[in-house]
Amino acid sequence: MKETVSTTNLFDLRRKIALIPGASRGIGEEIANLLAEQGAHVIVSSRKLEDCESVARGIREAGGSAEAYPCHVGRLDDIKGVFQHIRSIHGRLDILVSNAAANPYFGHILDTGLSSFEKTVEVNLRGYFFMSVEAGKLMREHGGGAIVSTASVNALQPGDKQGIYSITKAAVVNMTRAFAKE
Numbered sequence: 001m002k003e004t005v006s007t008t009n010l011f012d013l014r015r016k017i018a019l020i021p022g023a024s025r026g027i028g029e030e031i032a033n034l035l036a037e038q039g040a041h042v043i044v045s046s047r048k049l050e051d052c053e054s055v056a057r058g059i060r061e062a063g064g065s066a067e068a069y070p071c072h073v074g075r076l077d078d079i080k081g082v083f084q085h086i087r088s089i090h091g092r093l094d095i096l097v098s099n100a101a102a103n104p105y106f107g108h109i110l111d112t113g114l115s116s117f118e119k120t121v122e123v124n125l126r127g128y129f130f131m132s133v134e135a136g137k138l139m140r141e142h143g144g145g146a147i148v149s150t151a152s153v154n155a156l157q158p159g160d161k162q163g164i165y166s167i168t169k170a171a172v173v174n175m176t177r178a179f180a181k182e
């Protein structure tokens with residue numbers, strides 16, 4: 001008998017593969033739990049494999065499907081690595097939720113140091129960008145997918161003493177539109 005996907009549950013994610021950078025704690029962990037509850041196989045990712053293993057284990061113990069894979073989104077080699085893994089093990093990606101972010105500097109915008117600037121841009125901008133590029137290429141091969149990027153209310157109104165972070169979050173909003181457009 002031909003299997004049909006229920007149309008009554010619009011959030012049915014069975015058979016979907018989801019990658020979530022920044023899922024080892026906080027908002028990302030909750031996103032991972034939620035996608036797994038809806039049936040997706042979740043790849044829990046962040047810099048620290050042990051923390052990701054713990055979240056993935058929790059999902060499996062709750063009856064879901066999950067694995068852990070380490071990736072520093074500020075490192076292009078790490079991004080290539082996680083996508084090579086996904087290609088070889090799963091052959092496809094349906095959902096990317098870019099959630100990992102850095103906010104290393106709280107202070108007056110005129111005192112922003114180069115290393116804080118570079119760290120924030122490296123993770124929040126370059127990381128999100130190349131994650132989306134690699135995800136888009138893989139999704140295109142299999143008829144599409146969904147890319148969700150966590151921005152912030154600071155994208156719309158700069159947070160007090162959070163200048164460079166707010167700037168990168170505003171860029172994430174435009175980046176999401178740019179990827180959607182093309």
Ligand SMILES: NC(=O)c1ccc[n+]([C@@H]2O[C@H](COP(=O)([O-])OP(=O)(O)OC[C@H]3O[C@@H](n4cnc5c(N)ncnc54)[C@H](OP(=O)(O)O)[C@@H]3O)[C@@H](O)[C@H]2O)c1
Pocket residue numbers: 021022023024025026027028045046047048049051071072073074098099100101102123150151152153
């Ligand atoms: N919390 C808020 O009030 C708030 C408000 C607005 C927007 N946001 C946004 O929501 C998202 C999640 O925030 P959160 O508060 O839940 O963050 P969080 O608790 O600080 O967690 C950050 C997550 O990102 C990972 N991460 C950090 N740097 C990384 C890197 N270079 N490469 C890969 N993973 C990295 C961390 O794991 P590792 O340390 O293991 O890498 C962790 O899993 C962020 O995009 C943030 O900007 C948060």
